[in-house]
Amino acid sequence: MMKINLGKIVSILSIVFLPLILNAKVILQAPDSFYKNDVITFKIIATGSDIVMPEIKNIDGNIVQNAGSSKNITIINGDRTYEVSNTYALVGSKDIHIPPFEIMIDNKIEKTEAKVIKMQEVKKTKSDLFDLEISVDKKNVYVGEAIEYTLKFKYRKDLEIVGLDFTKPQFENFWVKDIKSQELQNNYTNYLEQEIKYLLFPQKPGKIILEPVKIGVKTVKSGYGGGFYFTPPTDTRFVYSNKIELNVQALPKNINLIGDFSIKTTIDKDTVNQGDAVSYKLYIEGRGNIDDLDEINLDIKNTTIYDNPAKKEYNIVNNKYGGTYTKAYSIIGQSNFTIPSVEIKYFDKKTSSVKTIKSKEYFIKVKEKVAKKVKLEVLDTQQEIKSDKIKKIDRKIITTTDNEKILYFIFGLLCGILLFGVFILWKQRLKKRKEVPLITSVKKAKTPEELFKILLIYINIDEKLDRIIYELENLTLEKYKKEKSHIVKVVQELVKKDKKLDIFS
Structure with missing residues (x-):
């Protein structure tokens, strides 16, 4: 062997x-x-x-x-x-x-x-333990049109999940808004669901792929029974979703809005005195990509226009994205002027056509300040002097002594000092009566309109003061009364910091 x-x-x-x-x-x-x-x-x-x-x-x-x-x-x-x-x-x-x-x-x-x-190529994970699905509310869209994107992750209730490794998807060529995330629990199944939603706005036309999403799921290792571990050992498994292909069409040339919009404007008066302001408000509302509405500026000859950036608010109504665009202007003209209509063009998907909406045009009459007429009378030196009205003037020479001259001088000097003191006192009292400090004027203003007129001459001195002036146009009397103390406090602080404001209205 x-x-x-x-x-x-x-x-x-x-x-x-x-x-x-x-x-x-x-x-x-x-x-x-x-x-x-x-x-x-x-x-x-x-x-x-x-x-x-x-x-x-x-x-x-x-x-x-x-x-x-x-x-x-x-x-x-x-x-x-x-x-x-x-x-x-x-x-x-x-x-x-x-x-x-x-x-x-x-x-x-x-x-x-x-x-x-x-x-x-990523393939969707098929498992009885997990499921990751992405979906959209529409696949054929236009540039700028809102797409609701939903990511739903489902997993078994009996899994010992200790962590999820999830990174927000990278949406290339899209403008993105987060909507909400929530946990859904279905008592009739053995699964729990988590849902995340986004609004996507495509920024270029063509075929665009929404790539699969990946989640790393950390679970306690099978067979682990506690032991001496402070932290249980884990396994990480990656779960992949499906992918989605979108067909994005271009909007007509020079059009960047899509949806359905309306426009409204108002003015507080159509006749003003020279130097007074007209309050003009612009309001645009609709369902669509109102975020892409550019800043609207007015250009009116022979006027001074003050405005703040537009205020945009967004919401979802009946599963449709949209919102409002609001902007206020203060216009001061030296002569009659016209506020032109504002024109908005957008693409209506229902009719597949471009629509134009226009606001109302306003003619503003400006009253000129009337100057007081001064009549100048000239004395006619050529008037005939009648001889019978000439009276004979007798001259009489009065002589005074040196002592009398000294007394007259002292008396005149005392009278001069007394008159000068009375004049100074009268001038100070007149100044106190006529000159009212800015703070006092602000406190006495009973309506937002009164305060607006008081503060309007101080525009462009301080940004905080400018903001108060612009906001006064939108304040109701009730809200004005609530905000009055705050406005006074702000003006007091500004006067302390900037002595240029410590002048008289």
């Missing part, structure tokens, strides 16, 4: 395979495939006594980051051998071509193998 000598077998295998192991000085470890936008990691392992690893910053136009490194030492018969392992990471959106990298090992250049990592 043949005896097998294990020692000899080990010696023979060592002689055969040891040179192969020693010759493998550089190794590239990389996956064969990946999903789009997934993180790809690969390793370069080098063995030798003196190793200089390469510095890798970019592969195929993708930024590469160093994800860690390790170093092991092996000592055989007093000879030291090092094994250096560097890990790299990058995100790919197409096939990755990893080129050969040069590594200096024991003063010799070694090269890694080149490798192509193929990008695979």
Whole structure:
């Protein structure tokens, strides 16, 4: 019977395979495939006594980051051998071509193998444990039209989920608004559901793909029964959704609004005195991409126009996105002027046509200030002087002594001082009576209109004061009374900071 000598077998295998192991000085470890936008990691392992690893910053136009490194030492018969392992990471959106990298090992250049990592098309995960689904309310849309995008994640109630690794989807070529997220619980099934909604507004025409979404689900490892662990060990499984293709059509040339809109304007008066302001308000409402409505500015000759940026508010009514656009203007004219109509053009999807809406045009009459007429009378020096009206004037010379002259001088001086004192006192009292400080005028104003007229001359002195002036036009009397103390406080603070405001109205 043949005896097998294990020692000899080990010696023979060592002689055969040891040179192969020693010759493998550089190794590239990389996956064969990946999903789009997934993180790809690969390793370069080098063995030798003196190793200089390469510095890798970019592969195929993708930024590469160093994800860690390790170093092991092996000592055989007093000879030291090092094994250096560097890990790299990058995100790919197409096939990755990893080129050969040069590594200096024991003063010799070694090269890694080149490798192509193929990008695979993401397939929706099919599982009884999880389900991830994305959906939209419409697939044929126009540029700027709102799309409701829903992401729904469903999982079994009995799963011990300790965490979800979710990153908000990257919507390229879309303008995005978050709507809401909620947890849905169906008592008639064994699943829990979480739902996230977004509004998407496509910004360019063509076929656009909404890429699959990925969620990393961390669950407690199966078979874990507590033990001595403070934190239970976990497994991470990735769940992928479906993808959606959209057909986005371009809007007609020079049109950027789509939906259904209406326009309304108002003025507080059509006749004003020269120097007084007309309050003009613009209000646009509708269902559609009102966010894309540009700032509307007025250009009226021979007028001064004050306005603030428009106020936009958004809402969803009957599952349709829309909102309002409100803007107020104060217009001061030196002569009669016309507030032109405002024109808005938009695309109506129902009729597949461009519609135009216009506001009302207003003619404003400005009353000029009437100057007081001064009648100038000129004395006629050519009047005939009748001789019978000339009276004879008798001259009489009166002489005074030196003592009388001194007395007259002292008396005149005292009278002059007394009259000057009376004049100064009268002037101070008149000033106190006529000049009213700004703070006092503000406190005495009983209506927002009165206060608006008082503060209008101080426009462009301070931004806070400007904001108060503009807001006064929109205040009701009831709201004005509530805000009055706040307005007085703000004006007092401004007067303390800026002495230019401490003048008299």
